[in-house]
Amino acid sequence: MARILVVDDSPTELYKLTGMLEKHGYEVLKAENGADGVALARQEKPDAVLMDIVMPGLNGFQATRQLTKDPETNHIPVIIVTTKDQETDKVWGTRQGAKDYLTKPVEESTLIKTLKSVLGS
Numbered sequence: 001m002a003r004i005l006v007v008d009d010s011p012t013e014l015y016k017l018t019g020m021l022e023k024h025g026y027e028v029l030k031a032e033n034g035a036d037g038v039a040l041a042r043q044e045k046p047d048a049v050l051m052d053i054v055m056p057g058l059n060g061f062q063a064t065r066q067l068t069k070d071p072e073t074n075h076i077p078v079i080i081v082t083t084k085d086q087e088t089d090k091v092w093g094t095r096q097g098a099k100d101y102l103t104k105p106v107e108e109s110t111l112i113k114t115l116k117s118v119l120g121s
Contacts, residue, residue, distance in 0.1 A: 002047035002119055005029040007037030007063065008081070009055040013104070017050060017081070020108045026115075034058030038066050041073050048118055050111075051098070053082040053089070061096050068097025077118035081106055 004026045006017045018028045029046055031037035035058045041049055049067065053060035060080060067073045077099040082089070085103040093101045099118045102110060 001025045001027055002115075002121075003027040003029060003044070004115065005031065005037060005041055005044065005046040005049045007031045007034065007049060007055075007060065008052040009033055010052070013052065013081075017106075017111070020111055021115075023108075024112050034060060034063030038063050038073075041067055041076060042070070045073070046076060048115060049076055049078045050081045051078050053080060053084050053093070061092060064093065064096040064098050079114055079118060081111075 004021050006014055006028060008014050009032050014030055021028050029040055029044055031040045033055050051060045051064055064078045067076060067078055079100045079102060080093045080098045081102045081104060083104045090101045100114050102114060
């Protein structure tokens with residue numbers, strides 16, 4: 001099954017997203033900030049990344065840009081999952097290379113449908 005990297009500084013969100021993904025058979029990798037997320041993505045080459053935006057240090061926009069501009073990781077689809085729901089945030093996220101943009105709290109069915117869409121399954 002597909003391996004999904006969840007990058008979020010909230011233990012609660014990590015727990016919730018991990019639960020939803022594992023229930024549907026996904027293997028979950030976790031990182032608690034943008035820098036660790038980028039490093040783990042380069043090391044593990046997950047099938048997709050769920051990226052929070054508001055994190056200390058390297059934020060989700062910066063981490064997404066690093067992943068999508070790096071030849072080593074630019075094939076990995078990034079889905080932004082955040083509480084930031086302004087249209088400007090969505091546009092900016094897409095311009096950083098994100099394949100999709102979901103707003104928290106994310107519905108399980110929406111998350112799985114979006115993942116299947118970006119994974120082409």
